[in-house]
Amino acid sequence: MSDWSTEKLHADYAQSLRIDRLLYDSETAHQRLRVFQNPTFGRVLTLDDVVQTTEGDNAIYHEMLTHVPILAHGAASRVCIVGGGDGGMAREVLKHASVTHVTMVEIDAGVVEFxxxxxxxxxxxxxxxxxxxxxxxxxAAFMRDTDGGFDVIIVDSTDPIGPGEVLFTDSFYGQAKRALAQNGILVTQNGVPFLQPDELRNTMRAFSALFADATCYTATIPTYAGGPMAFGWGTDGAARSTPLDVLEGRFADAALDPFYYTPAVHRAAFALPGYIARLLG
Known part of the structure; x- marks a missing residue:
């Protein structure tokens, strides 16, 4: 199996991707970085053998964590991305001409460079x-010290192990809320609830204490196996109830050409399967 990359993130479940060609393999001070070519997904990035993103399906993840809060907000000009060293999240945020400033906070310069x-x-x-x-x-340190004023904060973290663990704590979420402008929106990646229920449950417990509107929405991303991925949603505003026709108008004005996102998908993503709704309490 030397020509396969096997992800063992979960105790009783693993997935493997075939390596056609290994392009990069190196350890930084924080993690092991690898990039390899796969016939279906193109180039694949792994951190400590856990799939982070692929050329083939990254647009689903990045579009749903950017277009959903930005179009729901309707007037977002200042956006903060925590993580996202591959640049995919910034790519999608910057497609919005209404966004005038993006602060991207990445712990590992090596991720950006490679x-x-x-x-x-x-x-x-x-x-x-x-x-x-x-x-x-x-x-976490940046969020603690920033002056804030962000309309949207996107937490594009790794799983809650190693360097990413601190980005799933109550204190971090509280500091992120403080850094939001009035009626700002905080969105987070919260793993695959079928296999990682505690990740979503713990975030929703914290969000419920912080925000008037705390929930999650979902998208199905092939390389994040085990069911739909959940994205945490927290705001004190009414952005989640933005009508479909308003979303469609904002979408048209933004002149986006997404791979996955549509205004109808946006609205439907908040309709949760029973097992996920139960995790929200």
Whole structure:
């Protein structure tokens, strides 16, 4: 099985992707980074053998964590991305002409450096956009110290192990709320609830104590196996109830051409299967 990459994130479930060609393999101070070519998914990025993103299906993840809060908000100009060193999240945020400033906080400069070289399609020029301010720092420390004023905060974290663990704590979520402008929106990646129920349950417990509107929405992403992925949603505003016709108008004005996102998918993503709704309490 030396020509396969096996992810063993879960105790009783694993998935493997075939390695056609290994393009990069190196350890930084924080994690082991690998990029390899797969026949179906194109170039694949793994951190400690856990799939982070692929050329083939990354658009689903990145579109749903950007277009949903930005179009629901309707007037987002300042956005903060925590994590996202491959540049895919910044790529999608910067497609919105209404966004005038993006602060991207990434703990590991090595991720950015090799992503620009080995996964250039993911960022697609985002790192060169003058609206992007790249900060190499710990996301939790940044959120604690920032002046804030963000309309949307997107937490594009790894799973809650290693460097990403602190981004799932009550204190981090509280600091993130403080950094939001009035009626700002916080969205987070919360894993695959069928296999990682505690990840979503714990985030929703914290969100429920912080926000007037705390829930999650979902999308199905092939390489994040085990069912739909959940994205946490927290705001004190009414953005989640934005009518479909309003979303359609904002979508048309933004002139987006997404792979996955549509206004109808946006609305439907908040309709939760019973087992996920029960995790929200």
């Amino acid at each position: 992503s620009r070289q080995y996964l250039p399609a993911l960022s697609n020029g985002a790192f060169d956009d003058p609206r992007l301010n790249l900060v190499i720092a710990d996301g």
